[in-house]
Ligand SMILES: NC(=O)c1ccc[n+]([C@@H]2O[C@H](COP(=O)([O-])OP(=O)(O)OC[C@H]3O[C@@H](n4cnc5c(N)ncnc54)[C@H](O)[C@@H]3O)[C@@H](O)[C@H]2O)c1
């Protein structure tokens with residue numbers, strides 16, 4: 147039975163799902179050193195933001211197949227290292243959206259009405275109503291940075307509160323913003339106009355210290371800033387100084403550059419700052435959602451099924467996967483074949499999707515073809531997770547084209563590989579629903595089912611050549627399971643594909659190539 151380690155606090159429902167297929171260790175208090183020591187035993191790892199899955203952890207994870215992040219942000223996982231090692235990373239992109247958006251709104255309201263400070267004051271026995279005069283959000287302008295899932299829900303709620311909405315998100319259309327009642331503006335304009343600024347972007351090199359000494363200077367002195375997204379989006383020292391000196395009115399921060407938040411000047415401030423310990427996703431509903439979402443994906447992957455929210459491979463809905471499954475096998479077989487025929491280094495791979503495939507998502511087919519192409523070199527080190535990255539790192543340029551007019555088969559894939567030794571091409575299609583057929587090699591038409599051991603020759607189409615190869619193999623006790631010849635013209639060049647029951651013994655390939663009329667021979671394992 148596979149083993150799954152749960153190293154952060156997750157809802158019990160997640161543990162129950164994992165237990166259907168795995169032996170589960172629930173250890174939410176592990177130190178980094180303990181994680182490093184334990185990880186080699188596990189096939190799956192389920193985490194939240196508390197566990198740092200560093201390159202060192204991944205290096206030590208000898209049998210790990212999947213890391214499930216019960217939440218959105220995967221910046222605590224070294225994705226590059228996981229991808230390189232072929233470890234799938236999945237998350238729950240929507241399970242805590244509402245919780246995070248509501249926390250941002252709650253912080254905005256708490257800041258506006260001094261709720262946190264007033265609560266502490268009253269509990270300390272004081273009744274100081276005049277000290278807690280707040281401001282209304284009605285008719286104020288909220289600037290939303292990042293109009294994705296959480297930012298969009300904040301926009302909907304803000305609209306219902308009667309706020310004006312400006313938004314900055316270079317990756318969404320003005321129409322989408324308009325639907326949400328938001329006006330898209332550039333970042334500087336947002337900083338100028340907003341009475342409230344709320345951040346809902348991932349942390350990237352582009353968004354790191356988005357709020358800093360300079361940008362704080364662009365804002366109204368009455369501005370209140372909310373960060374429920376990621377630590378590091380705000381320069382903490384700069385916002386501390388701006389708050390302390392009264393250059394801005396307030397800030398509410400749920401996330402920090404270093405978590406847990408240790409010594410920090412921010413802690414010394416009064417009502418102008420509200421700090422919460424990364425609680426955006428901490429609702430009962432969100433924790434149930436993310437636990438189910440991610441545990442189900444870990445369970446499915448351990449059972450050999452696809453994941454629905456993979457971070458490091460194209461996400462494939464199960465119905466799409468089902469539809470493309472046989473074509474993925476075809477693409478992988480063709481990639482493997484053309485890779486072996488081209489031999490050695492391949493600089494470029496052109497992938498043509500023909501017939502009905504011209505209308506499909508090409509990405510999974512490209513990944514499958516690359517997996518096949520790299521398998522002779524990398525063996526089990528290459529998989530659907532790391533094939534694209536490995537190909538990129540080896541300098542393989544990939545292009546894809548489509549030809550919907552192709553009518554010989556319902557759907558067909560043509561691969562052309564270019565390397566220092568020239569170009570080689572193969573085509574394949576499905577017979578019926580899922581029988582893979584190789585339908586051409588270097589444009590010579592054939593129809594051959596791939597088999598584990600194959601002999602392929604390029605030769606002149608002339609009398610006796612097939613017989614010579616057949617009796618040569620027979621004389622070395624190699625049994626032929628099937629044979630087919632393809633040619634474009636009588637007595638021109640031709641290709642022969644021979645399926646063998648056994649591998650060709652060492653040294654025989656050279657002898658086959660010395661048969662008069664044979665230009666080149668290959669053994670191929672599919
Ligand atoms: N505090 C919490 O507990 C908590 C909970 C959930 C999510 N989060 C965090 O909230 C953030 C947003 O999550 P989401 O689910 O809305 O993600 P999302 O991917 O749906 O939305 C992110 C948006 O940011 C935009 N974006 C990317 N780079 C940008 C840039 N340079 N400038 C402006 N916009 C940019 C994207 O186009 C996208 O629309 C993430 O960082 C996530 O980790 C925090």
Ligand SMILES: O=C(O)[C@H](O)COP(=O)(O)O
Nearest residue numbers: 194195196217218219427
């Ligand atoms: O990215 C997320 O999903 C949030 O930051 C939530 O993190 P958590 O699961 O550690 O609460």
